[in-house]
Every structure is written in C-alpha cells, then in structure tokens.
Amino acid sequence: MSDANHNQNPVSGGTSNARPSEGRPMGRGPMGGGPMGGMHMGENAKDFKGTMKKLIDYLKPFLFSIFIVITLAIGSSVFSIAGPKILGKATTKIFEGLVGKVSGIPGAGVDFSYIENIILLLIGLYVVSALFSFTQGYIISGVAQKVSFNLRRDISEKINRLPLKYFDTKTHGEVLSRVTNDIDTVSQTLNQSMSQIITSVITIIGVLVMMFSISWLMTVAAILILPISMVLTAFVIKNSQKYFKQQQAFLGQVNGHVEEIFGGHLIMKAFNGEKRAVEAFDGLNDKLYRSAWKSQFLSGMMMPIMIFIGNLGFVLVSILGGWLAIKKTIEVGDILSFIQYVRQFTQPIAQVAQISNIIQSTAAAAERVFEFLEEDEEVSDTANPVSPQGIIGEVLFKNVHFGYRQDKIVVNNLNAVIKKQLNPLMPICLLRHCLMAMTWF
Amino acid sequence: MLLIALLSMAATVIVSFLGARVAAGLSKKLRENVFRKVVSFSSTEFEKFSTASLITRSTNDIQQIQMMMVMLLRIVFYAPILGVGGIIKVLNSDYSMGWIIVIAVGAILILVIVLFGVAIPKFKMIQKLVDQLNLVTREILSGIMVIRAFNTQKHEEKKFEKANWDLTKTNLFVTRTMSLMMPLMMLIMNAITLLIIWVGARQIDQGAMQVGNMMAFIQYAMQIIMSFLMISMVSIMLPRATVSAERIGEVLDAEISVKDLPNPQHFFSTQKGLIEFRDVSFRYPGAEEDVLSGISFSAQPGQTTAFIGSTGSGKTTLINLIPRFYDITGGQILINGIDIKKVSQHDLREKIGYVPQKAILFSGTIESNLVYGVESTTETELTKAAATAQAIDFIRSKEEGFAANISQGGANVSGGQKQRLSIGRALVKKPEIYIFDDSFSALDFKTEAALRKALREEKTDSTVLIVAQRISTIMNADQIIVLDEGKIVGKGKHHELMENCEVYQQIALSQLSREELA
Ligand SMILES: Nc1ncnc2c1ncn2[C@@H]1O[C@H](COP(=O)(O)OP(=O)(O)OP(=O)(O)O)[C@@H](O)[C@H]1O
Ligand SMILES: [Mg+2]
Numbered sequence: 001m002s003d004a005n006h007n008q009n010p011v012s013g014g015t016s017n018a019r020p021s022e023g024r025p026m027g028r029g030p031m032g033g034g035p036m037g038g039m040h041m042g043e044n045a046k047d048f049k050g051t052m053k054k055l056i057d058y059l060k061p062f063l064f065s066i067f068i069v070i071t072l073a074i075g076s077s078v079f080s081i082a083g084p085k086i087l088g089k090a091t092t093k094i095f096e097g098l099v100g101k102v103s104g105i106p107g108a109g110v111d112f113s114y115i116e117n118i119i120l121l122l123i124g125l126y127v128v129s130a131l132f133s134f135t136q137g138y139i140i141s142g143v144a145q146k147v148s149f150n151l152r153r154d155i156s157e158k159i160n161r162l163p164l165k166y167f168d169t170k171t172h173g174e175v176l177s178r179v180t181n182d183i184d185t186v187s188q189t190l191n192q193s194m195s196q197i198i199t200s201v202i203t204i205i206g207v208l209v210m211m212f213s214i215s216w217l218m219t220v221a222a223i224l225i226l227p228i229s230m231v232l233t234a235f236v237i238k239n240s241q242k243y244f245k246q247q248q249a250f251l252g253q254v255n256g257h258v259e260e261i262f263g264g265h266l267i268m269k270a271f272n273g274e275k276r277a278v279e280a281f282d283g284l285n286d287k288l289y290r291s292a293w294k295s296q297f298l299s300g301m302m303m304p305i306m307i308f309i310g311n312l313g314f315v316l317v318s319i320l321g322g323w324l325a326i327k328k329t330i331e332v333g334d335i336l337s338f339i340q341y342v343r344q345f346t347q348p349i350a351q352v353a354q355i356s357n358i359i360q361s362t363a364a365a366a367e368r369v370f371e372f373l374e375e376d377e378e379v380s381d382t383a384n385p386v387s388p389q390g391i392i393g394e395v396l397f398k399n400v401h402f403g404y405r406q407d408k409i410v411v412n413n414l415n416a417v418i419k420k421q422l423n424p425l426m427p428i429c430l431l432r433h434c435l436m437a438m439t440w441f
Numbered sequence: 442m443l444l445i446a447l448l449s450m451a452a453t454v455i456v457s458f459l460g461a462r463v464a465a466g467l468s469k470k471l472r473e474n475v476f477r478k479v480v481s482f483s484s485t486e487f488e489k490f491s492t493a494s495l496i497t498r499s500t501n502d503i504q505q506i507q508m509m510m511v512m513l514l515r516i517v518f519y520a521p522i523l524g525v526g527g528i529i530k531v532l533n534s535d536y537s538m539g540w541i542i543v544i545a546v547g548a549i550l551i552l553v554i555v556l557f558g559v560a561i562p563k564f565k566m567i568q569k570l571v572d573q574l575n576l577v578t579r580e581i582l583s584g585i586m587v588i589r590a591f592n593t594q595k596h597e598e599k600k601f602e603k604a605n606w607d608l609t610k611t612n613l614f615v616t617r618t619m620s621l622m623m624p625l626m627m628l629i630m631n632a633i634t635l636l637i638i639w640v641g642a643r644q645i646d647q648g649a650m651q652v653g654n655m656m657a658f659i660q661y662a663m664q665i666i667m668s669f670l671m672i673s674m675v676s677i678m679l680p681r682a683t684v685s686a687e688r689i690g691e692v693l694d695a696e697i698s699v700k701d702l703p704n705p706q707h708f709f710s711t712q713k714g715l716i717e718f719r720d721v722s723f724r725y726p727g728a729e730e731d732v733l734s735g736i737s738f739s740a741q742p743g744q745t746t747a748f749i750g751s752t753g754s755g756k757t758t759l760i761n762l763i764p765r766f767y768d769i770t771g772g773q774i775l776i777n778g779i780d781i782k783k784v785s786q787h788d789l790r791e792k793i794g795y796v797p798q799k800a801i802l803f804s805g806t807i808e809s810n811l812v813y814g815v816e817s818t819t820e821t822e823l824t825k826a827a828a829t830a831q832a833i834d835f836i837r838s839k840e841e842g843f844a845a846n847i848s849q850g851g852a853n854v855s856g857g858q859k860q861r862l863s864i865g866r867a868l869v870k871k872p873e874i875y876i877f878d879d880s881f882s883a884l885d886f887k888t889e890a891a892l893r894k895a896l897r898e899e900k901t902d903s904t905v906l907i908v909a910q911r912i913s914t915i916m917n918a919d920q921i922i923v924l925d926e927g928k929i930v931g932k933g934k935h936h937e938l939m940e941n942c943e944v945y946q947q948i949a950l951s952q953l954s955r956e957e958l959a
Contacts, residue, residue, distance in 0.1 A: 076624075080627070080631075091638065091655075094641075094642045094645055094652060094655075098652065101648075112642065112643075112646075115638070115639070119635050122635055123635060126628055126631040126632065126635075127628065129627075129628075130628040133623065133624040134620060134625075137617070137620025138617050138620055141613060141616035141617050144616070145609050145613045149605055149609040152574075152601075153598075153601070153605055156578070156597075156598055156602070156605070157598055159582065160585075160594040160597065160598065164586065164589070167582065167585060176578055176579065251504070254472070255496075255500045256804075258476065258496055258499050259500075259849070260803055260804060260849055260850070261480065262479060262492050262495050262496050263492060263496075263801070263850065264802075264850075265484075266484070266766065266795075266801065267795075267797065267813070267866075268480070269483075269764070269786075269790065270764050270766075270795035270797075271790070271870070272787055272791060273814075274481065277480055278477055281476050282473065285469055285472055285473055286469070288469070288472075289465050289468075292461075292465040292468070292507070293464070294461070296460075296465060297457055297461035297462075300457035300458075301457060304453035304454050304457065307450065307453070308447070308449070308450035312443070312446060314446075315443055315446060332652060335656075336656050
C-alpha cells in the first residue's frame with residue numbers, strides 16, 4: 001500500500017465502480033422508465049440477428065394483423081401524399097380565375113363549384129387517411145402490448161423453472177428490471193419502429209414520385225439538400241448519443257452515491273464523513289452536469305437544423321418555382337404543392353435516421369429478456385420418480401456438496417442420516433430446517 | 442431569405458444552448474442543495490421522511506424537474522416566438538381570416554385537453570399497476586424457496602398473470618387513446634388549410650387578397666397552431682413536475698433538529714473521555730411517552746462500562762444520545778465536564794469510535810472502509826487494527842488483501858466479516874470513547890473472547906461502552922448498567938448485581954449455569 005493510497009477518498013474510490021454487478025448503463029432501477037419514460041438508446045445487442053429472429057417468432061401469431069397494418073399504412077400515406085397535389089389544383093384554379101378576371105374576360109372569375117368539389121374530395125381523403133392511420137396505430141399497439149404480455153408471462157414461468165443457484169448471482173432488481181423496464185422498452189420501440197418504418201419509407205417514396213411528377217428540376221434541387229440534411233442529422237445524433245450515454249452513466253453514479261450515503265448516514269455522521277460525502281457528490285454532480293447539458297443541447301439542435309433545412313428547401317423551391325412558373329413550365333398551385341412536399345420530405349428522413357437507433361435499443365432490451373428466458377433450467381424431476389409411498393421418512397445426506405456457485409463449495413462431503421421419528425411434525429420441521437440451512441449456507 | 446433562415450437557425454441554436462445550460466445548471470444546483478441539506482439531517486429528519494423517500498426525492502424527483510425544465514425552456518422560448526410572430530403577421534396582413542386561426546387553436550386545445558383528460562388518470566393507474574407487477578414479482582423472487590418447497594408455482598403464476606393482464610389492459614387503453622392524437626391533429630391541420638383556401642378563394646375573387654398572401658397565411662396558421670400545440674402539451678405535463686417540486690421543497694425547508702451553537706465551546710485536553718449522564722430523559726419525536734428517564738451514571742476513562750437489558754429496553758437509544766444522533770429532551774450529558782450540546786457536532790464525534798448494531802460498509806475497498814474516519818494512517822496501524830478486530834485472517838485470505846473490493850452495502854462479505862470491519866473502522870480512528878452497540882453478536886464465542894482480550898490490551902486509557910446481549914461478554918466489565926423499560930434498575934459489578942439486581946439475575950440465569958456464573 002502506497003502512501004497515496006491512504007489519502008485516497010474512500011467514497012469517491014468506491015462510487016467510481018458503484019454497482020459492479022450491473023454491466024450496463026446504470027440508473028435503471030426496477031421502475032426507472034415507467035410507461036412514459038424515455039427510451040434507453042444507444043445500447044447495442046450482442047447478437048442482433050439472433051435476437052431479431054426470436055422477436056419475430058413472438059410476432060408470428062400476429063402476422064395477419066401486421067399485414068393489415070402495412071396495408072393501412074400504405075393507404076394512409078398515399079392519401080396524405082395525394083393531398084397537396086390536389087390542393088395545388090385548387091390554387092391554380094383560383095389563380096386562373098383571378099388572371100381571367102384581371103384580363104377582363106367576360107364572365108371570368110374563380111370557379112367555385114370546381115374548388116368546392118376539390119375541397120370535398122380532399123376532406124374525404126383526409127378523413128380516410130386519418131381513419132387508416134388511427135386503425136393502424138390501434139392494431140399495432142394491440143400487437144405490441146400482447147407481445148409484452150406474452151414475454152412477461154414467459155418470464156414469470158421461467159422464474160419458477162430456474163435453478164435456485166441462478167438467484168445467488170443475480171439481484172432481484174435485475175430480474176425485476178427485465179419484467180418491467182426491458183419489456184416496456186421492447187413494446188414501446190416495437191410500436192414506434194413498426195409503424196414508423198412503414199410510414200416513413202412509403203412517404204419518402206411517395207413524396208419523391210409526386211415531386212417528380214410536378215417538376216424534375218425542382219425535385220433535383222430539393223434532393224440536393226438531402227445529403228446536407230443527412231450529414232447534419234447523423235452528426236447531431238451520433239454526438240448526442242455519446243453524451244446521452246455518458247449522462248446516463250453519471251446519473252447512475254450520482255444515484256448510487258446518494259443511496260449509499262443516505263442509507264449509511266449513521267456512519268457518515270459518526271465518523272464526520274459529511275465533508276467527504278459532499279466532495280465526492282460534487283465531483284460526480286459536476287460530471288453529470290457537463291454531460292447533461294451537452295446531451296440536451298445536441299438533442300435540442302435537431303429541431304432548428306431540420307427547420308433550417310426545411311427553410312433552405314423552401315427558398316430554393318420558391319426561386320426555382322417562380323422562375324419555372326414565369327416560363328409557364330409549371331402552374332402556380334404546383335409551387336404550393338411542392339413546398340408542402342418538401343416539408344413532408346424532411347420529417348421521415350429524420351425518422352429513418354433514428355429508426356436504426358430505435359431498432360438497436362429494441363434489440364438490446366429484447367436480448368436481455370431472451371437471455372433470461374434461455375438460462376439453463378433446473379434438471380427437473382428424474383425420469384422415473386420413485387413413488388413416495390413406502391418411504392419411511394428417512395433423509396440421508398450422502399456426500400453432499402453445496403455451494404452458491406460452482407467454484408465455491410460451502411458444504412463439502414456432508415454425510416448424515418436423519419432417522420424417521422414418531423413425531424408427526426417432523427417432516428415439516430425438517431423442511432423448515434432445510435430452508436433455514438440453505439439461507440445460512 | 443437565406444440569411445433570415447440562417448439567422449433564425451442561429452437564434453434557435455443559441456436558445457437551445459442557453460436552455461440546456463440553464464436547465465442542467467439549475468438541476469445541478471438543486472441536486473447539490475438537496476444533498477447538502479440531507480447530509481446535515483439528524484436521524485430525526487431521516488425518520489420523518491424515511492430514507493427511501495429521501496433517496497427518491499434527491500434522484501427521481503430532481504430528474505423529473507430537469508426534464509421538465511429542458512422542455513419548458515426549449516418550448517417556452519420557442520413556442521411564443523413562433524406563435525406571436527405568426528399572430529403579428531396575420532394581424533398585419535389583416536384579411537379578416539383571423540377567426541379561422543381562433544377556430545384552429547380552439548380545436549387543437551379541445552383535442553389535447555380531451556385526450557389527456559382521458560389518458561392522465563390512466564397514466565397514474567399504470568404507475569400503480571407496474572408497482573403491483575413489481576410487487577408480485579418481488580414476492581415470487583423472495584419466496585422462491587418456499588414456493589418450490591410447497592409446489593405452489595401454478596398459484597404464483599396465476600397471481601402474476603392477473604397483474605400482468607391488468608397492466609396490459611390499461612396500457613392498451615392508453616396507447617390506443619394516444620394513437621388517436623396524431624391522425625386527429627393532422628386532420629385538423631389539413632382541414633384548416635382547406636378552410637383557408639375556401640375562404641381565401643372568395644376574398645381573392647373579390648380582389649381583397651392575393652394568391653401569394655393566401656399561401657403565406659396558410660404557413661402562418663400552421664405556425665400558430667404548432668406553437669399552441671406545444672404550449673398545451675407542456676402545460677399538461679406541468680402538474681407532474683410540480684408534485685416533484687413540492688417534494689423537494691419539503692426537504693429543503695425541513696428544520697434540522699440537532700444544531701450547533703453559533704459559538705461552540707471546545708474540549709480541554711485535561712481529562713480524556715469522561716462521560717456523565719445527569720438525570721437524562723428522552724422521547725422520540727412524535728412518541729407518546731419517554732423511552733428513557735432518570736438516567737444518571739458516569740463512565741470513566743480506562744474503564745469498560747457495559748449495558749444490558751431485554752430487547753427494547755433502550756440500550757441503543759441511550760448510547761445514540763452520546764454522538765448526538767438525537768438531542769435529549771431532559772437532563773444533561775457531559776463529556777469532560779462540558780455539555781455536549783455546547784460543542785460542535787464535529788468535535789464531539791471526533792472523540793467517538795462508533796460501532797453500530799447493524800454493520801454498515803460503503804462501496805470501495807476494505808482499506809477505504811477501515812480508514813473512513815481518519816485523514817491518514819500507516820500500514821502498520823491498519824494491520825494492527827485489523828488484527829485487533831480479528832479481521833486480519835480473512836483479509837489476508839483475499840487475493841487483493843486490503844485492496845479487496847467491497848460492493849455497495851457490503852453485500853459481498855459475510856455478516857461477521859462486516860461486523861469485524863465495522864469494529865476495525867472504529868479502532869483505526871483511535872478515539873477517546875468507544876461505543877460498541879451489540880457489535881459482537883455475529884461473532885462466535887472464541888472470536889469474541891479473542892477480540893475482547895485484544896481490546897483490553899490495546900485500549901487502556903479509553904472509555905469503552907459496550908452494549909451486549911450475552912452476559913459472558915460483559916461479566917468482567919468495570920461497571921454494568923442494567924436497563925429495563927428505559928430506566929436504570931441496577932448498576933455495579935457482576936457479583937454485586939448477582940446479589941442485588943433481580944433483572945440482572947434473570948438474564949444471567951437464562952444464559953449460564955450457576956457454576957459458570959460464579
Ligand atoms: N427511531 C425510533 N423512533 C421511535 N421509537 C423508537 C425508535 N427506535 C427505537 N424506538 C423505541 O424505543 C425503545 C427502545 O429501543 P432500543 O432500540 O433502544 O432498544 P434496545 O435496547 O437497543 O433493543 P435491542 O436489544 O433489540 O437492540 C423501543 O420500544 C423502540 O420501539
Ligand atoms: Mg439495540
């Protein structure tokens with residue numbers, strides 16, 4: 001032991017590896033997330049493919065529902081994509097009517113019956129689209145919830161089949177965290193990723209098609225913005241993830257320190273440890289602060305960046321559109337439609353950028369659940385059990401070895417015979433004894 | 442236009458930067474204040490709030506507020522700019538379509554209020570149901586041996602299934618209600634756009650408006666709707682944060698019951714560790730009657746004073762008054778002739794080596810736990826203390842020795858090992874007063890005897906207070922104090938008490954035979 005060691009602050013020395021048993025981001029007590037809690041992003045599954053396969057197995061019974069969801073998602077996206085194009089037609093009509101009036105063509109004016117028809121058509125479209133999208137959400141949340149229900153049930157049954165040995169190395173909190181947190185994450189992200197992947201992809205394709213149908217020149221201009229947007233969002237997401245992870249880790253350490261000091265406050269007081277506790281806390285709290293504001297700042301950048309890119313597109317499209325309209329290559333209403341498409345375009349791109357994260361955290365959470373479900377089970381009763389009849393209540397401990405773990409034998413070679421006695425309560429006493437002895441050992 | 446777009450992005454980035462700094466900074470400060478405050482709490486306050494609740498308040502509740510603050514700062518700065526900007530533009534253009542925006546905002550507000558009105562009570566219920574599921578799972582986990590022994594797996598699974606189903610059902614309801622939100626919102630926005638075009642078309646026809654203005658109006662309307670949407674979402678989430686804020690406020694405002702005087706006195710070094718109780722009485726806060734009354738005795742340096750009495754007789758309570766974990770309600774406690782209320786808590790506790798009834802270790806290493814009470818020590822002293830505490834053998838048997846890891850709460854060492862380290866921690870401090878609260882209970886007789894012997898040889902000039910259950914632990918004490926229902930019913934040496942104290946005789950006879958006692 002060096003001298004430097006003696007001055008080492010035991011509290012900070014300890015908290016830097018608080019809860020060594022948990023090898024994953026901390027601060028996720030059994031009730032950490034809750035139903036509205038944020039997702040635990042940025043964790044990676046070790047065996048992504050395998051986990052996904054198992055998850056898909058759980059989804060199999062709902063194949064039909066998922067098929068319907070996909071159909072509905074397509075429908076709803078197509079309808080909402082068609083909207084702006086049709087709306088553009090109305091605008092063009094208004095504009096034409098106006099132009100006609102101004103140029104003094106007799107009887108000219110805005111063709112209200114035409115516009116009325118278009119608006120009625122659009123209302124119908126939008127209502128159907130909303131209906132579709134609601135039904136889709138309704139079915140998907142049903143699937144996600146039922147999958148989590150099944151996962152939870154399987155875990156509870158698994159608990160009863162695991163060897164007791166398993167629970168010596170795992171805390172209750174860890175098992176609980178799978179029942180609540182992990183499964184919650186799975187169901188939430190399942191919900192999100194399933195509907196988002198479908199809608200985003202369809203929207204991107206559909207919008208592209210519509211944009212091309214209006215003007216390829218403007219579309220190319222808009223698409224040119226795409227790489228900028230991708231690079232920027234990827235950069236922001238990557239960095240904010242980094243700090244988010246850090247923040248979660250420091251949060252876990254701060255919470256661990258708080259738990260420890262509050263729980264042991266008697267000792268802290270008796271040994272005048274207040275100053276030391278506060279110093280260690282301040283150190284951790286400061287680290288938390290640094291990562292927290294960075295993480296928040298970066299995730300807050302997302303919105304302004306997306307808006308800026310949207311505006312950029314808006315400007316480009318307006319200039320180009322104006323020029324093209326003058327050249328009569330496109331109609332005035334098309335500019336409006338196009339602007340709306342550009343707006344619709346940026347959103348799904350940001351979503352797609354995040355989907356891989358969402359899927360990753362689904363996989364990470366699901367993997368922990370499956371890991372638990374696949375733990376080695378207790379060798380259940382022997383193949384041909386001896387009938388308990390005729391057993392005279394004699395227990396023989398013959399070369400018994402017992403240890404909490406394979407590598408640590410606590411009881412070695414215990415030989416004992418427990419004879420049957422006439423006391424009828426004996427078996428129960430014995431049972432209680434065994435239980436007590438086990439907790440002792 | 443590009444410039445404006447860039448400027449507006451720069452502005453929002455700055456807002457987001459400041460918002461993040463302010464939110465993280467505020468919660469850092471809050472966390473710091475709460476921690477400092479709780480660290481200065483006495484046991485009374487810890488019991489008033491309960492340790493578990495204090496932990497949640499300093500972690501979860503502050504986290505809630507931080508999240509709320511981020512949202513609030515981001516949106517409170519952003520949304521009104523967006524909304525007010527839009528409204529000003531609309532008012533400036535003055536095309537008497539303002540009423541459409543009023544309708545839009547109204548529709549959005551109604552939608553949000555209705556949806557959340559339905560969902561929020563259910564959110565609370567989900568919280569309860571998750572707790573319920575946790576509870577059932579916890580029961581299964583902690584009762585696993587009994588469940589296996591009595592083969593009640595099926596029964597437990599049914600119980601779990603019910604909790605599971607209740608949660609799923611409520612979750613379903615909430616997620617389904619919430620899945621109404623986005624489609625309806627989109628529908629409202631789209632409908633508003635259509636309305637604007639419909640109304641705008643007429644105005645354009647009458648020459649009161651231009652096509653470009655109508656397009657702009659659509660953009661403004663969307664902007665205003667968005668800002669109201671954000672504000673209404675935040676205001677709905679606000680109540681959750683206020684609950685947290687209240688709970689934190691309670692901690693920060695709590696009155697601390699054990700306080701230092703403004704100008705505390707200091708101990709003289711003439712006498713070492715003389716403790717005097719003068720007619721001390723004590724009542725736990727909120728209790729009906731005194732747990733201790735009329736306690737008078739003195740404990741001399743170089744002597745061992747032992748306390749014995751049935752469980753609940755007030756032994757722990759009595760010795761906890763010496764380090765001022767609680768303040769007495771009557772009488773006086775003096776150390777070296779000075780009332781302990783008149784010196785600072787720090788000075789007082791410097792003098793005391795306290796070994797609690799329930800050993801508590803902190804995460805770190807064996808060494809960091811042993812040196813917890815001191816600034817520095819040498820290796821020889823550390824080894825000596827560990828040897829006296831009978832801990833050296835098991836420390837040596839560890840691969841890393843003194844550097845061996847201790848996990849949170851000392852979960853990775855046995856009960857007896859924990860107790861030995863807890864004793865060692867007090868020994869390393871070399872205090873004038875030792876307090877052992879039933880600290881030998883997890884040791885076997887042989888170890889205990891060795892420990893007592895080592896202690897006697899080591900600590901010749903310290904005042905030693907020992908609380909014990911076993912007569913054999915204290916038979917040789919210089920003074921034994923017998924407590925019964927918070928009163929002293931006997932005081933003296935072993936043979937004196939055997940003659941004149943009935944309570945003592947009863948305890949003694951229940952543990953040892955007459956021959957052993959003689
Ligand atoms: N924090 C507390 N608040 C209120 N009452 C308490 C508190 N701690 C103890 N008591 C009560 O005070 C009485 C004395 O308790 P104390 O812990 O001093 O007993 P003890 O002699 O140390 O018992 P044991 O031998 O079991 O440790 C008991 O009746 C107990 O219920
Ligand atoms: Mg006690």
